[in-house]
Amino acid sequence: AQTVTQSQPEMSVQEAETVTLSCTYDTSESDYYLFWYKQPPSRQMILVIRQEAYKQQNATENRFSVNFQKAAKSFSLKISDSQLGDAAMYFCAYRSAQSDYKLSFGAGTTVTVRA
Amino acid sequence: EAEVAQSPRYKITEKSQAVAFWCDPISGHATLYWYRQILGQGPELLVQFQDESVVDDSQLPKDRFSAERLKGVDSTLKIQPAELGDSAMYLCASSSDRVPNTGELFFGEGSRLTVL
Numbered sequence A: 001a002q003t004v005t006q007s008q009p010e011m012s013v014q015e016a017e018t019v020t021l022s023c024t025y026d027t028s029e030s031d032y033y034l035f036w037y038k039q040p041p042s043r044q045m046i047l048v049i050r051q052e053a054y055k056q057q058n059a060t061e062n063r064f065s066v067n068f069q070k071a072a073k074s075f076s077l078k079i080s081d082s083q084l085g086d087a088a089m090y091f092c093a094y095r096s097a098q099s100d101y102k103l104s105f106g107a108g109t110t111v112t113v114r115a
Numbered sequence B: 001e002a003e004v005a006q007s008p009r010y011k012i013t014e015k016s017q018a019v020a021f022w023c024d025p026i027s028g029h030a031t032l033y034w035y036r037q038i039l040g041q042g043p044e045l046l047v048q049f050q051d052e053s054v055v056d057d058s059q060l061p062k063d064r065f066s067a068e069r070l071k072g073v074d075s076t077l078k079i080q081p082a083e084l085g086d087s088a089m090y091l092c093a094s095s096s097d098r099v100p101n102t103g104e105l106f107f108g109e110g111s112r113l114t115v116l
Helices: none
Strands: A003-005 A010-014 A019-021 A024-026 A032-039 A046-052 A064-069 A074-079 A088-096 A109-114 B005-007 B010-013 B019-024 B031-037 B044-050 B053-056 B065-068 B075-079 B088-095 B111-115
Touching: A003 A088, A010 A019, A019 A109, A024 A074, A032 A064, A032 A074, A046 A064, A046 A074, A074 A088, B005 B088, B010 B019, B019 B031, B019 B088, B019 B111, B031 B075, B044 B065, B044 B075, B075 B088
Parallel strands: A010 A109, B010 B111
Antiparallel strands: A003 A024, A019 A074, A032 A046, A032 A088, A064 A074, A088 A109, B005 B019, B019 B075, B031 B044, B031 B088, B044 B053, B065 B075, B088 B111
16 A cells, blocks of 8 residues: 655745645555645645656646655655645645556645745 | 535534435546545545445445445445544545546545534
8 A cells, every 4th residue: 555644744934935845655656646735724625736657857837846756755845936825734645557546645734824 | 617516514413323425526527535534634535436336445434334326426425323533524526537537536625524
């Protein structure tokens, strides 16, 4: 079974600054997908960014980018120019490239944005 | 925009009572998931359906939990009898099997259960 570890329970960032969330995972597979999901308070979880393991180029989505280090099994999320609306719980998730589409989640990191 | 619908949003019950949650996935999504999220933790998969068939229910406490998706569309998750440790958010998600498959799961707003 794959395990996903997020070692930062909470992170705080000043508005307009940058924050980086860390994630490591354990797998014996070579082909898989990694995701960052955002869960705002009392709202549904939404996808922030995804990365295919076979792609060397790091994914970017507007102010969100990842640093994917396959050999180190590391997948960090960088939020640039932080906004108040970025305050949420962020989950790193792993999915095998096999037909089993279930996601395995980390414990989450709560991001607080200071005005 | 299509969304995953869940009800009820909030449920308070006493232990030993029965409780049920309902989920309607995005139209056309063949795969449906029920996750349990304890406060402050990441979601954990309880059961996964492909159409009306169970793909994975290895983490479902089958002595008290049951799930069905009879027509391969909406789904019901039932707990009977509820225990104090069942207090959590129950999340439903769905995904499309169309190619190319991005692997993205679409989540509902969840059903928060409090067992007294």
